[in-house]
Amino acid sequence: MLLLFFLVWIIFNGAITTEILIFGIVVAFLMFGFVCKFMDYSWQKESLLIRRSGYFLLYLGNLLIEIVRANVAVCHFVLSGTNEVEPIMVSFRTTLKSNLAKVILTNSITLTPGTITVSLHGDEVIVHCLDRSLAYGMEESSFVKMLEHMERIGETHGNHE
Structure with a gap:
């Protein structure tokens, strides 16, 4: 799921730069944390x-x-x-x-x-x-x-x- 969030982030941005990759990792971890907390995932x-x-x-x-x-x-x-x-x-x-x-x-x-x-x-x-x-x-x-x-x-x- 974490990898999926990251890949969706990259696809939606349409470009790959260092800033996009770093921000994508942060966003993917935040989304994964949300899913773990509120949707019974782990x-x-x-x-x-x-x-x-x-x-x-x-x-x-x-x-x-x-x-x-x-x-x-x-x-x-x-x-x-x-x-x-x-x-x-x-x-x-x-x-x-x-x-x-x-x-x-x-x-x-x-x-x-x-x-x-x-x-x-x-x-x-x-x-x-x-x-x-x-x-x-x-x-x-x-x-x-x-x-x-x-x-x-x-x-x-x-x-x-």
Whole structure:
């Protein structure tokens, strides 16, 4: 968040001088202090965000790869007249603890062609799949494993975000 405040300051100024950099650092720290005091933010949350950000970028890369794979599978179903599609509804329980991780999982499923999350209630996820083959291993997917790892990063440092 501190870095974000500083970058916004630099972008809004449109130039980089020593005075702008020094004043930007001061303004960024003042804004960060305000956010910490009045918006329940802290240095611990900031460091957790930094530790998770690299892994989240890997997650986004994995999501893009899965979207391409699913596109190929859906194109195969659409373009081949010999395969018969078997739509199916799949229900599974997720081991993810935080609501944010559950929402990221369900949105990732929906973004992947051929699948759409129908419902998320507590730990139960219901997904509609275009074909039975797309439903295989959904509860143990790479999405789930990566999100579990990001949750563990917070737990090992006393944060339960």
